[in-house]
Amino acid sequence: MFLNNSGSRKLKDCLVLIVDDQISSRLVLETLLKDIAKVVGVASGEEALAFCDQHQPDLILLDVVMPGLDGHKTAQKLLADPDKSHIPFMFVTATVTDEEQSRCWNSGCIDFVEKPVNSCTLRNRVKSHLSHKLKNDLLEKLIYLDRLTGAYNRHYLEDFLPRLVKEGDRNTTPLSLVIFDIDYFKQFNDHYGHMSGDDCLWRVSAALKKALQRPMDKLVRIGGEEFLVLLPNTELAGATEVAQRLSNTVYELNLAHDLSSFGRVTISGGVATRLPKQDVSIDAILQLADQNLYQAKSQGRNRVFSLANDA
Template sequence: MYIEKVGERTLADCKVLIVDDQASSRLVLETLLEDTVACNSVCSGMEAIEYCKHQTPDLILMDVSMPELDGHQTTALLRKKTSCAHIPVIFVTSSSTDEEESKCWESGCVDFVEKPVNACTLRNRVKSHINHKLRNDLLEKLIYIDKLTGAYNRHYLDDYLPRLIKDGLRNVAPLSLVIFDVDHFKLFNDMYGHLDGDSCLWKVSKTINDALLRPMDKLVRIGGEEFLVILPSTDIEGAKSVTKRLLETVFDLNIPHADSEYERVTLSAGLAVKNANDNKTIDYLMLEADKNLYTAKTSGRNRFTAPTSTPSSKVETQGAPIKLTGLG
């Protein structure tokens, strides 16, 4: 999530994911909702899980009876993923027994509709649940979003990071953190003034967020000019690749900074990685990333340091495109 203005999203901006193994059923649901909300569709539970890794629908219409993974199993798997747990699921079922209804609720759905689907019922239930989600999203923004930069704030970090640690242990997946800050930012403020300083932070934050390619990757402002990027299911090589792109993207903004040795705004960054089989705590992980940030800054800035990088990896400023060298 990244916002420029709070509360701008409407029903027309939302997307519904339809999950059904029958092409005719998908077509019926899409046709019934086409005047209400944008829809995408997939034909299996596994495709739904893969879809949600890269995009976050506002609501899922889930068929219950599907081969391999049925609707209940698919929803249970989505609920285990921190980035997907908040997505409301409406089951579409041909059974109206009390047993089936109870099973739907126990699986974590917010509602269900019976087949054959009544058009009026479907539209109104979809609208009702999406509007409820929009209100919750707005509340979350007011609580968790830094007003100046649009990035997440420390409150969000305190709630989100522990859940990711648990996800990594459960899924046997690494978690990478990147702490970065704007080089010579105090000098920037002294020369250009605090209004331009605020504008600089906003541009850097938006640019970094736009460069993050997965909805699960999060940008958090943890200090004045200091930010944290959280990269779930990302090993050290993946974290290096992402950090390289982030530093290059900010370098390419070419925000003038006369008191910088690079004559533009640049970033320094430090990386840390927690593998599922190690016992690193959140505090240790943050401290490790912060120490690597310090190394990057004392090594000349405009570069990053990873746990195995010696020396720190610098953004070249000659020629195009800019690239990183010296990866350990």
């Protein structure tokens, strides 16, 4: 179960992203840090942002002077994106004036080191920041993650869903929600026992999380056998496609369920989308997703149903 693995990450499991337009500087930093953590290097702020769209570094080492997006502008974009704003970054700079140091701190960095870097100082600072990040991650798991499945819990939903709504309105992007329910789960529990039921929940959750392809997409357990998927910047058609893929993923697990008409564990899903600045509350969108889930079940289960809100 998830609870048994909640504190298993070590320094060597961490990912450090080095952002520097000079290949020689990247190679020096990679060589100094490669025995501490996993290290990836990119050549620009633009590449760093694109990398963070697909991966979640535990620490970013950010050069200040670069063509295109310099270090400070890259930092601004990181902090402005709710899916990246939690990533700690430290500047690597050749400028050591009081003015530049003040600018680095004001940009939101957790630290900075001077070029040419002192290998002992750099290594120990990186170790310290990664250790702090691991402790914070563990604390977040204890607060925001469901102890059985490893999906996010209602505390996370209450804290972060309003932020996603505001972010969608600010960036004029849609926010889609999918509510899933495991079909005939009560019968599964009654037939196989609650220990098997817990194992089923864990396996379904693990499969759903693995099938979500973007770091910004989140799985929340909202109660019992019900899960909610948060899909920022996703319109209704795209969300319906994602929901169908997730449904197929659970079907292909082929978990036996003798009391289901499908002979295996399946899920049904309801999809709903809030358009940016739409005069509809997020609670109404959740209710619509729940109504669409009811339609999916009424039509035979093991399917997804989506119907737009005309308001």
